[in-house]
Amino acid sequence: MSDKSQLSPNALAFIGLSNEYCHALEQAAETERDDFVAAMTRLLPRIYISAADIPATDDMDEVYYIDDALDEDNYDAVRRGIEAVLGEDDTYLEVFEEDMKYSDTPIAASIAEGLSDIYQVLFNFLSAVKDSTEENIVSALALVGEDFRQYWSRPLCNVLRALNHIRYSQD
Numbered sequence: 566m567s568d569k570s571q572l573s574p575n576a577l578a579f580i581g582l583s584n585e586y587c588h589a590l591e592q593a594a595e596t597e598r599d600d601f602v603a604a605m606t607r608l609l610p611r612i613y614i615s616a617a618d619i620p621a622t623d624d625m626d627e628v629y630y631i632d633d634a635l636d637e638d639n640y641d642a643v644r645r646g647i648e649a650v651l652g653e654d655d656t657y658l659e660v661f662e663e664d665m666k667y668s669d670t671p672i673a674a675s676i677a678e679g680l681s682d683i684y685q686v687l688f689n690f691l692s693a694v695k696d697s698t699e700e701n702i703v704s705a706l707a708l709v710g711e712d713f714r715q716y717w718s719r720p721l722c723n724v725l726r727a728l729n730h731i732r733y734s735q736d
Contacts, residue, residue: 570699571699571700571703572699572702572703575615575618575619576619576702576703576706578611578615579612579615579616579619579706580691580694580702582608582611582612582615583612583687583690583691584691585608586608586612586683586684586687587684587687587688587691589601589604589605589608590643590646590647590680590681590684591643591646593643593646593647593650594645594646594647594649594650596650597650598650598651598652598654599732601647601650601651602651602728602731602732603732605680605724605725605728606725606728606729606732609721609724609725609728610725612683612687612721613718613721613722613725616709616710616713616718617713617714617718619706619707619709619710619713620707620710621707621710621711621714622707622711630708631689631690631693631705631708631709632689632692632693633689634688634689634692634693635684635685635688635689635692639688640681640684640685643681643684644677644678644680644681645677647676647677647680647681648675648677651676651677651731654676654731655675655676655677656673656674656675656676657673657674657676657726657727657730658671658672658673658674659671659672659673659674659723674723674727676724676727676728679720679721679723679724679727680724682717682720683717683720683721683724686709686712686713686717687709690705690709693705694706
């Protein structure tokens with residue numbers, strides 16, 4: 566085995582940020598609304614930058630598979646905790662929804678659901694890399710980076726926009 570690590574400083578930062586994010590969401594129900602919103606508006610941009618910097622791989626067939634470690638009850642508990650903290654501020658109008666261009670009616674979205682969807686990705690990732698080999702961690706990073714580019718980057722940005730509105734639009 567080589568002494569040189571395959572894990573870049575960005576990879577280590579992403580793992581740390583993922584852990585911090587999951588912990589913050591698991592503790593949301595015990596957090597004051599303003600503190601929770603402030604934490605999310607600090608964490609989400611850092612996660613976005615770190616995930617965007619995960620290098621793409623051309624050979625996704627060889628990539629490590631990430632099992633679903635998060636069960637539905639845990640997901641729902643996290644989502645409900647966030648909903649309780651945000652109250653009526655949980656709902657926002659989604660303007661980037663694909664169906665919006667065909668609709669005269671605004672499409673509502675839930676911050677709690679968006680944050681919980683990201684939580685699910687990061688929780689499963691952390692479960693997969695915990696006590697794993699460095700090679701598997703690199704493969705799992707490639708997979709979560711691809712998933713970020715294809716799916717969860719957009720919800721992250723949308724939820725961040727809604728949280729930013731809550732944080733800085735106070736009377």
